[in-house]
Amino acid sequence: MKKLSGVIVPMIAPFDANDEINIAALKQLINFLLDKGINCLYPNGTTGEMYRLSIVERKKIAEVVTEETNGRAPVVIHVGSMRMDETLELAKHAYSIGSDGIGAITPSFFSVNDREMEEYYVAIAKAVPEDFPVYLYNIPQCSANDIKPRIINNIVGRCPNVVGIKYSFVDMMRTFDYLNIKNGEFDVVHGADYLFLSLLVMGCKGTVSGVAGVYPEPFVEVYKAFRDGDLKRGMEYQKIAAKFHKALLGGKNMAYYKEALNRRGVEVGHMRLPQLDLNQWEKESLHRELEMLEEELELDH
Numbered sequence: 001m002k003k004l005s006g007v008i009v010p011m012i013a014p015f016d017a018n019d020e021i022n023i024a025a026l027k028q029l030i031n032f033l034l035d036k037g038i039n040c041l042y043p044n045g046t047t048g049e050m051y052r053l054s055i056v057e058r059k060k061i062a063e064v065v066t067e068e069t070n071g072r073a074p075v076v077i078h079v080g081s082m083r084m085d086e087t088l089e090l091a092k093h094a095y096s097i098g099s100d101g102i103g104a105i106t107p108s109f110f111s112v113n114d115r116e117m118e119e120y121y122v123a124i125a126k127a128v129p130e131d132f133p134v135y136l137y138n139i140p141q142c143s144a145n146d147i148k149p150r151i152i153n154n155i156v157g158r159c160p161n162v163v164g165i166k167y168s169f170v171d172m173m174r175t176f177d178y179l180n181i182k183n184g185e186f187d188v189v190h191g192a193d194y195l196f197l198s199l200l201v202m203g204c205k206g207t208v209s210g211v212a213g214v215y216p217e218p219f220v221e222v223y224k225a226f227r228d229g230d231l232k233r234g235m236e237y238q239k240i241a242a243k244f245h246k247a248l249l250g251g252k253n254m255a256y257y258k259e260a261l262n263r264r265g266v267e268v269g270h271m272r273l274p275q276l277d278l279n280q281w282e283k284e285s286l287h288r289e290l291e292m293l294e295e296e297l298e299l300d301h
Contacts, residue, residue, distance in 0.1 A: 001133055002074040002100040003163060004189045005205045006039030006223045009213040010047035010078075012257055013061060014268035021057050023064055025267050029213075030068045032266050036216035038073065039206065039223070041065055042103065044090075045078040046139065046168075047210040047254060051108075052272045055086050059093050066099045080105035080137060084120070088127045101133030103166055108143040118151050125159035134161050139168040139191065149177045156182055163187055166208050170195075179203045193219065194242040194250065197234045200226045210251045214260045215244045217297060240297055247289045259283055260290060 011033075014025035033041065043065045044050050044058050053061070062077045069075050079090035079102045087104060094102045104124050106117065125134045136155075140146040147165075156162050165178055168191030178188045179202070190199045193209035196219060200206075212219040218241035225234030248256045254271060259278050261268045270277050278286065 001131060001163075003133055003187060003205070004040050004042070004074065004076055004101075004135065004166075004208075005187075007037075007212050007216060007219045008040040008042050008076075008189055008206050008208045009033050009038050009216070010045040010208050010210055011041060011043040011061075011065065012213060012254070012261060012268050013044075013048040013053060013057075013272075015270055015272060017269075019270075019272065021060055022267070022269055023060075025269065026061065026064050027068050029261070029266050029268060030065060032264075033213065033216060034069065034072050037220040038212060038216050040074045040076065041069060042076050042078060042166075042208060045103070045137070045208075046105075046142065047213065047251065047257065048078070049254065049272055049275075050078060050080070050105075051082065055081070055090065058090060062090075062094055062099065063097050066097050074100040076101040076103055076133070076135060078103045078105070078137065079124070080108075082108060084123070087124060091124055091127045095128045095132050101135065101163075102128065103135040103137045105137040105139065106143045106145040106147055108145065110144075112145055114148065114151050117145065117147055118154050121155045121162065122158050125155070125162050128161065130159075130161050132161055133163045134159070135187075135189075136162065136165040137168075138165060141169055149174075149181055152178070152181055152186070156186060164189065164205070167191065168208070172202075175199070175202065175204070191251075194238075194245045196222050196241065197226060197231070197238040201231070210254070210257055211241070211245045211248050214248060214257050214264070215241075215293075218244065240293070243293055243296075244290075247286065247293060256286060259286060263287060263290065
């Protein structure tokens, strides 16, 4: 069973001039990330503009990422949707194409109670085989629904294939509680990539980092240093990673990610409406800041 660990990239969705999925650019992005040494790919999530994609587009992206990666790294497909039937369809599709697992965001916008939360994830986990990994995805500041450790314990007790959670809210006490689920055998991967090294020391398995989808280099070095037991070197690269995080607004506006990738020669195109691309002033300001950071890390575009 392949699981999420290390530097996990929630992938951008590239669009062409006709606002269709740019398959060539998607393949270029996959190989760019793998060549840079990232550990896992996580397409069709928040960074991939999931709610702005049709179910057909999401299936196509999942197929291309799984096929192009070809076993070089684990591919876990995000399948959460506003509709339950679509979530289950995407989960079954991810299994059918040979991906390595799925993740699913909590129900979004409409409030759910604890019983509804539990049954939601049990239904997803039971839609795929018991040996197919399922990750919960908690980003309450966006979804408006939080999942409590007690409910996760219930889900894990009913569904052995629920192996971990992607947690994208900066609550270290809650993170610690998640790490203690199933006597510490429940994996936590965290979205707070500017705390990557600290989270690894705490016991998290990795970070799910949109910034690493643009500038993988410092994050890859942080993980290498951690595995080597060299925390001093890890902190040096963590500080650089945090600077890139700040420059790219840490996921508050995916247009910054797309502009930076375009600048690096990975032509991912534009944002899908209603979100707009950066204006000329924003682009010039971003390019100046990135150029200085690239010189500090001795990177090419």
